[in-house]
Amino acid sequence: MGTAITDCGRTTPTPCAPLDDPAAPAVTTHRPAAPFDAAVRAAVGQGLLSESHPVAGFVDSDGVRASVATLRAAFAHSPGVLHTFAAKASSLIPVLRLLADCGMGCEVASPGELRLAVEAGFAPGTIVLDSPAKTREEIRLALALGVAVNADSIDELRRIDALRNRDSAAVLGLRVNPQVGGGAIGPMSTATETSKFGVALRDPGAREAVVRAFEARPWLTRLHAHVGSQGCPLELIAAGVAQTYELAEEINERLGVRQVTSLDIGGGLPVNFTDDAVHPTYAAYVAALTTAAPGLFSGRYTLVTEFGRSLLAKNGFIGARVEYTKDAGGRRIALTHAGAQTATRTVFMPDSWPLRIGAFAADGSPKRGPGLAQDIAGPCCFAGDVVAHARELPELAEGDFVVLYDTGAYYFSTPWAYNSLPRPAVYGFRSTAPEGEVTFTTVREAQTMDAIAAESGLAHADALTGLG
Known part of the structure; x- marks a missing residue:
């Protein structure tokens, strides 16, 4: 790829505490969530996240x-x-x-x-x-x-x-x-x-x-x-x-x-x-x-x-489109394309693997507004496919996007093939300050339906019926 878009500026990295100081406090060495805002907006602007590309992983090189x-x-x-x-x-x-x-x-x-x-x-x-x-x-x-x-x-x-x-x-x-x-x-x-x-x-x-x-x-x-x-x-x-x-x-x-x-x-x-x-x-x-x-x-x-x-x-995130919202039992539910297939551990062990969620508007800008308790659910066909329960976020609507932070390891790189859901595309990116230019490159292309069929034995479709 290698295309670029100019967007919000990236903040200067926060200096680390002295590395030889064992009493040094926890520090944000490079990446508060805010610098990823520009990457989200750029990804939406370039069509890397869209109705036809509803989920993708991103790596900050x-x-x-x-x-x-x-x-x-x-x-x-x-x-x-x-x-x-x-x-x-x-x-x-x-x-x-x-x-x-x-x-x-x-x-x-x-x-x-x-x-x-x-x-x-x-x-x-x-x-x-x-x-x-x-x-x-x-x-x-x-x-x-x-x-x-x-x-x-x-x-x-x-x-x-x-x-x-x-x-x-x-x-x-x-x-x-x-x-x-x-x-x-x-x-x-x-x-x-x-x-x-x-x-x-x-x-x-x-x-x-x-x-x-x-x-x-x-x-x-x-x-x-x-x-x-x-x-x-x-x-x-x-x-x-x-x-x-x-x-x-x-x-x-x-x-x-x-x-x-x-x-x-x-x-x-x-x-x-x-x-x-x-x-x-x-x-x-x-x-x-x-x-x-x-x-x-x-x-x-x-x-x-x-x-x-x-x-x-902390050097990666998942972006996913909100496909629908609904209410059930007094709870708002946002149905997205990031669930157990990309956040397997979080779905099955939510207390051990909680994730922070970001809410973004349809244009990729951060959503503003009062918090509303919402479940962020995924596309898998079982009831437990929820990556965040009763999370206070600005109210989500169809066409918005959610971001799953801190997912640069394990999550999108080793997806689960449940429901024959395709592996998401993964992109690397760089942001420059003060210009705020975000440049993307393809790390892995999204899996196609042809590839899913091939992995599922298409070439041997008649193998069992042919046994007689």
Whole structure:
């Protein structure tokens, strides 16, 4: 695309608090909702949001770059850090390529994500493969490419024993579960007593088995742990990293050699969905790690991080047209084209994944007026397809638009194909101040009806009737 429209000016980014100050308050580092107002109006003006294009996702490329810069600044004092992006948070090749251009690596958890990372241009040595169910073929490919692999179990190490070529450049590690407990959202907590991930360190005999596994494999040089993300406090995440650091020290002491040379400390910072403030910050995370494991940043180990949601969430939004409004039981309902197919977690776990909603007029300008309690519902054919309940917003009408903020990660990049609803188009954009010019580019085209039919087996339409 690359067309542009001049619109409302973009505000100057708010300066960050000093990154080396652990007591720094939550800050809005780049993106209060207001700067997206210009993007919404421009998207409507250019027809990216319209009656014929009723829903789309948008990615702020400058915001992504700013988030990566903030992450790097927080870890600047630590030598030898590879920051990887969790591909599942935005499995879109143009987004991944932008992150590669920013100097990021990529964490992948499936053959598909590995393919996307390679196509996006990440060097194999900056890709990390994590998955609890790697096939032999998946492991074989990763080793051949020189992609780092974190085994999820002792049994997987035995598989690698049989597949590994001594000439492989792949860094090999073992994931452990420090079993430090869960956060407020159970499904997002990966270091619980019975988590499916990693070797459960506190189970009888498990810690000794890990030490023996390293002793038997001089090529095993990395430890990996990941406590969780949304709903997990910094102290819990840091405690898991500290346990992993202590285990690395124990292994190296027992073996009498510095065999463990790197620690993959995962990622998963929670995101604040209640307002524009960015918290917890990367600086606060580093401060928590320093308190829990003072030696972590000494340079004894190179570090790998795996951030996803915290880099992208506040750098994107979903725009959707209001198709109808109605009243039921004294409640106003706005029927839009953004529901469970693009906001799956919010629809099914609204208390854990609440979203802020913006109301915009048919011309894309912010709506004004007194607040009215309204349900913002989606197009899916089940009663629970509601992204916001009784939300106080200016009264919406047919042809207006709603914006779902903080949806730059997971939401529009990995839609759900319920009701055979098409995947929405995704656009990247830049805004310039003081001119307020908004430039868009296509990240992913909207899925066509032909593509939906093809994915649904059109080429084999007679397969079952032909069986007789």
